Amino acid sequence: MDNDKIDQIINKHQGKASSLIQVLIEIQNQNHWLPKEVLDKVSKKLEVPLTRVMQIATFYKTFSLIPKGRNEVHVCTGSSCHARGSARLLDTVQDLIGIRPGETDSDSKFSLETSNCLGCCNLGPEIIINGKHHARLTPDQAEDVLKNYK
Amino acid sequence: MKEILLQIDGRQVKATEGMTLLEAAQSADIFIPTLCHHEKLEPYGGCRLCIVEVEVNGWTKLVVSCVYPVEENIIVRTRSEKVDKIRKMILELLLAHAPDSLQLQAFAKEYGADRDRFEKEASFCIHCGLCVRYCAEVKKKHAVGFVNSGARREISFIPEIAAKECNDCKECFELCPTSYLQAVFVLTEALAFP
Numbered sequence: 045m046d047n048d049k050i051d052q053i054i055n056k057h058q059g060k061a062s063s064l065i066q067v068l069i070e071i072q073n074q075n076h077w078l079p080k081e082v083l084d085k086v087s088k089k090l091e092v093p094l095t096r097v098m099q100i101a102t103f104y105k106t107f108s109l110i111p112k113g114r115n116e117v118h119v120c121t122g123s124s125c126h127a128r129g130s131a132r133l134l135d136t137v138q139d140l141i142g143i144r145p146g147e148t149d150s151d152s153k154f155s156l157e158t159s160n161c162l163g164c165c166n167l168g169p170e171i172i173i174n175g176k177h178h179a180r181l182t183p184d185q186a187e188d189v190l191k192n193y194k
Numbered sequence: 195m196k197e198i199l200l201q202i203d204g205r206q207v208k209a210t211e212g213m214t215l216l217e218a219a220q221s222a223d224i225f226i227p228t229l230c231h232h233e234k235l236e237p238y239g240g241c242r243l244c245i246v247e248v249e250v251n252g253w254t255k256l257v258v259s260c261v262y263p264v265e266e267n268i269i270v271r272t273r274s275e276k277v278d279k280i281r282k283m284i285l286e287l288l289l290a291h292a293p294d295s296l297q298l299q300a301f302a303k304e305y306g307a308d309r310d311r312f313e314k315e316a317s318f319c320i321h322c323g324l325c326v327r328y329c330a331e332v333k334k335k336h337a338v339g340f341v342n343s344g345a346r347r348e349i350s351f352i353p354e355i356a357a358k359e360c361n362d363c364k365e366c367f368e369l370c371p372t373s374y375l376q377a378v379f380v381l382t383e384a385l386a387f388p
Contacts, residue, residue, distance in 0.1 A: 094352050095337070095339025098341055102341040102342045102343070103341075
């Protein structure tokens with residue numbers, strides 16, 4: 045955990061309760077998860093009750109209260125991607141990384157999630173890694189794509 | 195403050211501007227069932243049980259009286275076939291979560307709600323938010339709050355705050371319509387500060 049960077053983010057919004065979601069998003073992007081000490085600090089500095097911080101941090105799927113990997117892999121399971129074989133793609137990705145959706149591997153390299161339709165159905169089946177889309181992916185190609193992430 | 199005249203269940207009721215329908219009805223001793231309302235707290239509109247029929251210029255609509263501000267010359271009906279049907283449905287849905295709540299059972303009797311209509315999903319909390327809001331608005335301790343979303347939404351104590359504040363207060367206990375709050379507190383106590 046990079047404490048200086050987190051402090052920097054919080055100090056930028058000091059005392060502004062309305063910036064709560066923004067602060068949490070920035071910390072989530074920086075740190076990949078929200079540890080308890082960080083939530084405590086956010087609650088104190090932004091003058092928002094901890095119950096409110098917890099409510100928001102557990103409400104949105106963006107936030108994670110458990111450690112996530114450096115690279116976030118999303119496999120689309122929307123109906124179009126499903127029809128184009130995303131189930132097999134997901135199986136392959138699971139085998140390659142060795143984890144199931146919602147989990148993180150032991151060296152914090154990958155987190156795997158399934159996602160619903162992302163709106164670019166003619167690119168399916170696709171996986172998104174750290175926001176970058178990899179389109180029309182066959183199970184055999186998945187390994188080549190995942191190799192590029194450390 | 196401007197005075198507003200309206201009709202509730204055929205009676206002329208005087209109210210002041212900014213009051214809610216529920217407050218106007220209560221000031222005239224007209225009973226509207228509520229679960230999430232508490233006079234010390236801000237209106238919440240969570241349980242929808244206080245739904246009533248409002249007639250404006252011959253048009254009727256259904257509104258939730260605890261968050262609906264009074265208006266001049268409206269006609270309010272606190273009991274009608276439609277209103278009773280909705281209240282019955284709300285109660286049956288809530289009873290699937292907390293079948294043994296005395297408060298729910300009393301209302302269920304009044305509206306003919308069948309506690310076994312829906313499959314039981316004993317989560318016990320009916321999300322009235324009384325404990326959460328009372329702790330935040332009246333006691334200003336913020337010891338208990340909502341976590342998660344959708345079907346998994348539930349109340350949760352912050353152990354550090356609860357350990358310090360709750361043993362001397364416990365004022366939220368009697369507010370809970372289902373006694374689930376007490377259970378959550380005992381669980382938190384057992385886990386965090388035995």
